[in-house]
Structure formats: C-alpha cells, structure tokens
Amino acid sequence: MTDCLKPLRIGGITVDFPVxxxxxxxxxxxxxxxxxxxxxxxxxxxxxMLDTHLLHEGKLKQRLSRVDEADHPVAGQLLGCEPAVMAAAAVVIGDAGYDVIDLNFACPVRKVLARGRGGFLMSRPELALDIVKAVLDAVPGKPVTLKLRRSFRDVDQGEEDFWRVAHGAFDAGVTAICVHARSVEQKYRGRADWGFLSRVKRAFPDRTIIGSGDVLTAGDALRMLHETGVDGASAARGAIGNPWFFRQARDIASSRTPFQPSLADQRELLSRHFELTREIYGPRVGVKKMRNFGIHYARLHPHPAQARRAAALVTTEKAWRDFLESHYPDFRG
Ligand SMILES: Cc1cc2nc3c(=O)[nH]c(=O)nc-3n(C[C@H](O)[C@H](O)[C@H](O)COP(=O)(O)O)c2cc1C
Structure with a gap:
C-alpha cells in the first residue's frame, strides 16, 4: 500500500507526507x-474565514491573520461571494504569511448558502471562476487552491458544474483542488463517493488533487490514496479529537503498529492544548474551546462516555483542571 505515498506537491511547496x-x-x-x-x-x-472579517481592523482580524512560525506550510481558507472582496481578503492573508490561499466553494451550512457563499458557488460556476480569477490576479505567485464538492445537487446538472469549475480553475492557474466527494445537498450524510475522486484524478492526471470524505481513520486515509489515486487525503472528522491521526498514518505507511496514546499521553496533550487556547483566546474563551475539544478528545479515553459527560460540564479554568485531575490522573506525581 505504501507505493502510493509520494510527497504532496502544492505549487512550489513539497509536503513530505500526503495526509x-x-x-x-x-x-x-x-x-x-x-x-x-x-x-x-x-x-x-x-x-x-469570512472575507469581510479580514477587511476590518480589530481583534478578530488580528487573530485570523496570525501565522505562527511552527505552522508551515499552512493554507488560509476564505469564504465569500464577491470577487473584489475575496481578492482583497486574499491579499491580507497572503501578506500575513499564509503559504497557500484556499477558496471555500463547499460549505453546506444553510446561512452560508443563503448568502451566496461556500457550496452555493458550486451552482454558479461563472461567478466561482470570476472569484478564482480575481484572487489569482491579486496574489501573483501565491498558490491558490479550491475546496469543492462533487456537485451542488445529486440530480440536475450538478456534475457538469463541477467539471466547469475544475477545468476553468486549473486553466486560470489554480494550483490544486480538494474535492469533498459528497454533494452540497448531502451535507455530511451518506457515503462519500470515492469513485468520483478516481474520476477526477483520471481527468487531471498531472494536477494535484486532494480527496475528502469518509477519512475517519488513518487507515482510511491510506486506503483513499491507494484506491482512488488522489495525491493527498484530507483528514476531517477523523482528526477531530485524534491529533495522533497523522502519526498513525505514518506508522501504517511504514508497516508499524499505529501509535495508541496512553492516558498519560492524552493528559499531557490536553494540558498543552489548554495552555495554547488560553494564550490565543484568553482564559474565558480558552475554557469554552477546551470544553468542546475535551468532548472530542474523550473518544480515546478508556471510559469515553464518562469523560465526555464530564468535559461537557466544564465552565471555568478551575473546573478544567479538576476535570483533568479526575479523568486524566497524573500517576507520576
Ligand atoms: C465540524 C466541521 C467543520 C468543517 N469546517 C469546514 C471548513 O471550515 N472549511 C471546509 O472547507 N470544510 C469544512 N468541513 C468539511 C471537512 O473539511 C471535510 O471536507 C468533510 O468533513 C468530509 O470529510 P469526512 O467525511 O472525512 O469528515 C467541516 C467539517 C466538519 C465536520
């Protein structure tokens, strides 16, 4: 299975492992x-990131445009519907130091669609391509990539619109596309159509194609690469609460047993994650963020339901520390 593991190329950027x-x-x-x-x-x-949020000075813009030196290569993803506004936002995040500008034409959230953003653009290929061209013109030399869905609807001319966007975007100069193999209407329900990913890769053999959908375990990521021929696999729900996913994928690719974090590993990671959220958002929002992450981290806990219930009750920094103490005890101390 490891014969499919070439580095992932995104323009001039070489990503050493394709997950x-x-x-x-x-x-x-x-x-x-x-x-x-x-x-x-x-x-x-x-x-x-909503394009307009990047165009108004303030704390939100500051936080969104913060790039850390330990976080490269990194794509900044933009959501919007007006070519000029998307282009202006692309300049902001390009100048901030994001290595790649990624345009979201995939989000299925109702409010986003109602405003003509995200997945809505899969049903408006001409507008989608106007956005692509405006962004490419605004950030010459920066790799621009797209996040697409297989189609807007399952019926109609959905797929035809996909091919118009994909061909038009590559012709205009887009570096890579990531394809979520579900329709926008499907949201996250049902199976992702990996057969569609194979067809996309066959249609663009010399382009970088990243696959998304039903990559729930590290094994799935390698299977997607192997079965569909895409150049990269994007870990989404599978990586929420399991950041060891990437290490596990490398283990499997090297025929090692995938790493399973001990409770002590989990405790150390949750503590470190809390310190990071505290530094980035301040203690109050940091705790809220960690409550949510904690609910997902619980899936690797030996008693997941109990840990999940307890994480959901955390509302203060002290409660967070008590939660760690009782559910992720430090036996070394
Ligand atoms: C909670 C959640 C948030 C997401 N947010 C984004 C997003 O901001 N931008 C995006 O392009 N896709 C987003 N996605 C879609 C994922 O990147 C991915 O394409 C999708 O979950 C399919 O992969 P999976 O079936 O392996 O989870 C999100 C998905 C989930 C579950």
Missing part, C-alpha cells in the same frame, strides 16, 4: 493546528 489536516470550522484553529503539527501533521488549513 493533511482539513479545514474545520470550530476545530482547525491555530491551537489545534499546532497540536497536530507536534504529532507530525505535514500541512494544515485554517477554519473558513
């Missing part, structure tokens, strides 16, 4: 990206 952290709203923030980097994630994407 990467997906853009994940609520999860792939700077804190979690740094956690995943520490466990050998080779390439990460930000959460989708």
């Amino acid at each position: 990467v952290l997906a853009p994940l709203a609520g999860y792939s923030d700077l804190s979690y990206r740094l956690i995943c980097r520490g466990l050998s994630a080779p390439y990460c994407s930000t959460e989708a």
